[in-house]
Amino acid sequence: MAVTKPFDTILIANRGEIACRVIRSARALGFFTVTVYSEADAGAPHTLQADRAICIGPAEAKQSYLSIEAILNAARATGAQSRGLAVHPGYGFLSENEAFAQACADAGLVFIGPPASAIAAMGNKAAAKRRMIEAKVPCVPGYQGPSTDSGQSDAVLLHEAEKIGLPVMVKAAAGGGGRGMRLVRQHAELLPAIQSARSEAENAFGSPELILEKAVVDGRHVEIQVFADTHGNVIHLSERDCSVQRRHQKVIEEAPSPAVNADLRAKMGAAAVAAARAIGYVGAGTVEFLLDGNGHDFYFLEMNTRLQVEHPVTELITGLDLVALQIRVAAGDRLPLSQDDVQLSGHAIEVRLYAEAPHKGFLPQSGDLVLWRPPTGEGLRVDHGLHESGQVISPFYDPMIAKIIAHGATREEARRRLVVALERCVALGIETNRGFLVDLLRHDDFAAGRATTRFIPQHFETPAAPVADDTLLNIAALLWFERAAAACGHDPAASWSSTGRLGSPVLLQYGETKTKRLVAPSGGNRYRVQDQEIAILRRDGCRLRLQVDGQGRDIVFAFASDTLHLALGVRDFACRDITYQPPAEAEGAAERELRAPMNGKIVAVLAAEGERVSKGQRLVIMEAMKMQHEMVARVDAVVEKLPVKVGDQVATRQLLAALNPAAE
Template sequence: MSASAPTSFDKILIANRGEIACRVIRTARDLGYRTVAVFSDADRDALHVQLADEAVCIGEATASQSYLNMTAILDAARRTGANAVHPGYGFMSENAEFARACQAAGIVFIGPPVDAIHLMGSKRLSKIAMQDAGVPCIPGYEGEEQSDEQLLKEAKRIGLPLMIKASAGGGGRGMRVVTDASDIPEQLRSARSEAKNAFGSDELILERAVMRPRHVEIQVFGDTHGNVIHLGERDCSVQRRHQKVVEEAPSPAVDDALRARMGEAAVQAAKACDYVGAGTVEFLLDDKGDFFFLEMNTRLQVEHPVTELITGLDLVAWQIRVARGETLPLTQDQVQLNGHAMEVRLYAEDPAAGFMPQTGPVLAWQPASGEGVRIDHGLRAGYRVGSHYDPMLAKIIAWGDTREDARRRLIRAVEDTHLFGVTDNRRFLAAILRHPVFAEGAATTAFIGADFADDAGMHALAPQSHHWAIAAVLLSSQSPVTTRHWRNSGPHTQRLVLLQGDTRQTVSLAVSATAGPGVLDVTVGDQQHTVRLGASNQCIDNQSIEVDGVIRQPAWHRDGTQLWLDDAGQVFSISDVTHAPPATTAGAGTGQIRAPMDGAVLDVRCAEGDQVSKGQVMVLLEAMKIEHSLTSDVDGIVASVTVRNGDQVKGKQILLSITPDAPEA
């Protein structure tokens, strides 16, 4: 590759949102660049909008009308005078047409060349290119002939277990593992359909499935002067439905010799497509130490912070320097890996409810801090987590001299990060990090589905007696009857009815007759507790609360009659329903189909007057890039349908009602 002339730009538009937009803005600002944020109607109050020097609304809340609106993004650059665009990851980051449009508009695209994006965006074409370059690949079929007959023939040749993959996409969509030959025709049809809907292309490739592998990726960097190096590997084996959950660097399964071989193959892959900028070559690593090309991501990865922590480098700064024509800051021999780093992804989801995405306001947010801890996020109190985008909210990262140091620090960082107002997956993440298989460094891509499948971190957590006691004291302390007004001259008891999930608990509080002012005797069922509470406030607070002689430091936030309580990573939302009206009878088995969250109606599969059966799919709802099937909870006749395809709905909104069949006499 011939060296290009230096490129000049002074204002960078970040064509993204959330934590990655905030991450890029901070580095760009540190390097002296002015920054421009773009935002949708739903993100007007988002943190990345506040951090940038300028911000432009580019459309409605749906991604197709905003963050995927190429015309609006380029117009925002023109209006603000931005002469460079950083795409982050997701959205337009691997869109070759967007990179070409930036080039045509005279705007520097801080990413790889158009041809590299196009080639690596196709699993079929990229695999052919990697085979030609001598990069190890999984045996399979990546031919242009895509008829059902040809794919069935090739599937028989490859044998079982078989992996079916959408050529154009990622994230597990259009991907199927087949272990029974009789399932191949239906799985081909299903994969084609999902790929077409998700990526606009139903092109497939077939591969021999590598069972229980590790997912190991190599960070590569190239410049316009022909230099390409790698910055070591990341292990991303802990996944749920092909979505990464935990990432770490270096991999516990990779030694120096294997790292050199995998790094050389990754550099070879990058050179084969004249790669420039940050990229990631992903491999599957089997238990024999053999590795196979999976794909190349032509962008910055979500998990890039773990590489930054073990190398001491700023990869976004490297991207910017390469984009302006500079050579790579280091040669391969100068790259050093120090210590160990781990990252987990904080999601607005409920693992105990099948990982259902969650929406709601951020009432309070307090990221952990401390030695070796880094939190990348785009959150602030007052922001509302909606249904239009991916539910990832933040990344919690920790570094240590050893893997065990990093793991232990990360567990504490996860538990010391407090998010109130929307349910998240922190307890699930901490449970993974504590699991003995993960602690030993033995987790493969099958870990969550096998070793972790029945872990308590996947299920709802019930408050213990002392949690009810703490909640009762915190909810009562600012009610009309406060601890400051409780009488010591005689018995005075306050009775509260608390609700957590579907569980009601009656709690009684009285001033201690023996311990003096400020101490309460709290009765929870047949359990007795003595609670001492200091001065309180109405914000997130790690307040000292003494329960039965043990001083605790829970974080909490009160919002009216609702309390969010976080006790060392055990999080509960508890409400005071003492004076609430009796609960209505609407609920399971009533025939009312409600939206579980904010979302868009994809398909209404019934009409008024239809006879339906319990378990039958009534509505398909899309929220946070995930499709949800809403089913009837009764046998009966559809009485009313209040939504149509394409409608935006709110959580708990009634979508349709069914009149249950009369019980048999």
């Protein structure tokens, strides 16, 4: 039996929603909680909810949340070692880093997770697969040869791929998240895929080692939640279906899987338990399998040696608190239930609400979340770590805003509840994937439980850009009209006349598009905008109940600086009022000014003030959400202002460069 140490304080080595999630369970069990935070997260909810919060460094993750030394220094600063201190790593960052787990043990801290040896055993896909084959866990046919040059050469990998047969998956042996992964369907693509995957793997994970696997087409990604204690007990808590993915990253998760029956569940569960036993696992872990399109054969993919992002769906169908179980196991307790005690109730579906633009290739977004109102209702759960307004979605970390989960007696009930929850969710200020998620949930294949790992590539490869129709534009014009009237101290309805409407033009700009709307008050909170009759029936802060052409509509809105953000159904929209902007300025501002598309960091300045530049020439490069964005001149011009330098942190719409196209 493993030796455990008593503790009464838990330090959460993470941020955001998972830090808040751990705090809830830890406090319910009577533990003192400590969170860490970077300078970018000062004042974030997870720092306020804990009993104590300690700053561990600058915004960059490498200098804060990924710094083992910084976190251990924070642990020492708590002064809790004498009465026992445990560290919960959450997920991401250092949660699957065996060096961190070992460093905690060496420092006399209890690591709420598996031993370092178990993390190491599953940290490399090639070594993990070899061990699973020894443990007789079903594995995808493939090549997981040695990491030596002779075992990883282009020639060897090409030869092994030919033996396996196309299509084949090329995968980085270290890391995950879809990086260093390529699907190869044709022979001509094989060598370029191997070379690009190797380069990406080395840059992302510090290891160029690759494995090859037979590609299972139209399969399902089904994972088993396992739990083990220090007394040799190992059980599984059923499966989750995570087939709906984009670029190998999960978007929707559900439990149980619509493709798994009781017999298959027992077989997959037994294989997952065998995998955990084979590496001496302790705590919460997830064994991921690929279920063949035939619905019978399944193959080991990898094991995540931590709590999963999607753990809430398992909690909702089992009634268990997985974080509380983690803490109890780390304290040396036996698992409070056996395999026969695990009972499933209903169905749960989770979506990940991201700050991203699906129609722009799922480009991550950052900036001010002006207004955040998570949905509430029967069977709903929202895990997040945000203030209601004013919080910045940082460019330094993952762009997930929240996890929205619905539970129901049946899968269809859970699906319906989740669609309605997303329609009622308010996340204004930055682009999100909210509408995209609703489209996924409403699709016939998903509703029927037929979604495989090809679901998004087949049906949503290029999501359409949101459409601003007349109703949306007319409502926006009305709100700007009322705001302008109030700013002047006037009643918006004052321009109404018994001899006829006195219309006021409102010129809106959204993106590069401009549109003029005529707003004419009709008295009594009633307006005619263009050809639509709009009445304001109820005002409730940021919410309005409207009647548009006789139909009731609810909108949510917020003004932030010079921009109006509003949501009508699942459509989020942002625009500016440029009615009183000088015509020349209104026409030429986009050409003359380069502004930051999101919060980020300046990594290169490629021009100087007074320099003549050409259309298309790169002027500034900024980094946000782990991606680089090149800002280029839209016209031939002279650089008048260049108010940024390398290393500057810039906010959304901050001026990066001012150009003068007319300069000699």
